[in-house]
Amino acid sequence: MDNKLIKIYHGPQHPGITGNMSVELDLLGETIKRARTHVGYLHRGFEKLIERRTVIQAFTIVCRLCVPEPDPNEENFARAVEGLVGLEISDRAKYIRVMVQEMSRIAAQMLWMGGQSGSIGMGTVGQWSLYDRDLILDLFEELTGGRVYHMYTYPGGVRRDLPDGFLGRLSELLDYFDKKLPKYDSIFFDNATFKQRAMGVGVICKDEALQNGYVGQALRGCGIKRDVRRDNPYLVYDKLEFEIPTYDGCDVYSRAMVRRAEIKESIKILRQVIEQMPAEGLIMQKIPKHRKFKLPKDDIYVASESARGEFGYYMAGDGSEKIRRMQVKGPSLIHGYTLLENLLVDEELSNVALIMNSLGICPPEIER
């Protein structure tokens, strides 16, 4: 056999790809010798658009940065603006925001579960988990009026108050999830097929994980306990009790188990939120000149934990009502390039989708 390499493009329309991106693979037989990520199929120029708009107009665009979980984006944007103008929001608004964050986290993990199981040919799990995600979206619809793009978390608070009996319905849904999770265990997480496919695949080098800026499950799957919610607490996360699950395998299976444990932690946080939420409080601070308020000439960096890792926003104001610059660093930027290109070398072709899904790569936030 001669050592001729075959070049194929994995994506952008491959079902195992987590969005509109492609990986250029140099193959020797079934083994990948070199991988190069290509994005650019979904470049919408959001960062430029935001520069042309006032703050209130720009806020409707940030949630569109990432489809599976728009809420960490809204949260980051709101917190960056609040940090720049020095706005303090009420406790009730903070609790509502935490609730939205955690609901969106569960929804994102459910969507991930569908992708991860689909990448190894288990269609059933995806059907179940997407149905369960829809139950959360139903609650979001009731709360915010939108199912996927909520446009709810706003600088100064949140836009609507909770509907009557909302917390009760949320509580019922959490009980349902508690019952449902063991079923997912038996068909997916404990499944012998999944274990065989996922164990020892996509092993991240633990020593360079921190320095290279890997975030989220990539770190926690290596046994490194890092979570922005705990390390650099925002909203009311310092008042809530939750664990940061870690597994030591560094492989796809560890990252999956971390995610499974995180669903449980999110349910725990939501229960505390339901218990502790203050009944009274302003949901939206009064902002003077609300439609055209001015950002000071200053800049700020904020970070929050999304379902896939740290989301960082850089925002600069210039004394006018428009934002001078807003730059987004999603977890996928580093995961999709530095990490994925390294992980795929010497892996088999059939593992590409598996590894991509386990890293939670979402191309829209790479190219913004």
Add this chain to the structure above:
Amino acid sequence: MDMIKERYEVGEKSKRLFEIDIAKDSLIDTISFLMSHTDFITLSMIACADWIEDEIFVLNYVFTTSNRDKNLMLKVSISRDGEVVPTVSISSPQAEVMERDLHEMYGIVFDGNDTLYDFALEGWEGMPPLRRDFDTLEYVNENFDFKGGRDDNKDVKAEVKRRKAEAKKLKALKTEANETEANEAKEAEEVKNNG
């Protein structure tokens, strides 16, 4: 943190966010000092802001501690007309893709980074799109057509003015008509009386 404060002038933005202004020449030195002597080891982001009125780009290298609890922004000002910046991808490999992004969006050249080819845009020629002097509306007008059928859009302020003027005119006409009517009636009466 104390070690950094000894060497540099640290601006404290909040409890967990700091900033240092440094010159371009000392960028590599500062980063190697941060990475070897302090806890700020992770490069999280390179953010660039275009301050066109001062003729500078400000590059913000955001560093994060290994505990992920503090962030530090290194601010480097460079001129807007093609100043070359040394790459930091040797010490932190994730910088490679961030610099590639900035090269495409601002046209900043990073010396030592050999991946500065197309990123999200394909075959883009002309001014890099995220510079402040790039006019989005002009680009759209040149390259795309707007959908028709919306020409009946009215400027509301002009419309209010027009309607006010119209109403005034109408009122004036009405009073005039009333007056002429009254006059005519008067005249008719006079004629009748005289007759």
Add this chain to the structure above:
Amino acid sequence: MNFNTIDIKGIVAPFSAIGKVFEHPKTVCYPDQTKVVSEGYRGFHTNVLADCIGCANCQEICMNDAIDMVSIDEDRNDRNKSGCIPRIDYGRCCWCNLCVDVCPPDSLKLGIECIQADADSNNFLYYPKDK
């Protein structure tokens, strides 16, 4: 394969999915049954013409330029100084609700109707229903 390493639970447990066969289906049979949309849903606009003052606040706040102010033939109320009402281009609208937030007489609202399908994209210009 060594018999001790066979993961019997992992092989048998996934078959519990068969139990789903006996459950009631979760899907909705669409044209016959429709899903109940919650009250605060953000669907097509409605506009109370008796209240609309034609101020163009909605046009000003809309970042997508989706709203045109169009003259109507007959005046619906005296406070409408401009004689215009908003018309929305659903090819551009992103249902962000900002136009509703800034409406001074609260006449513009988002309703629950949401089905938008047409062969011609020019037909997405839409006068909000009078409610």
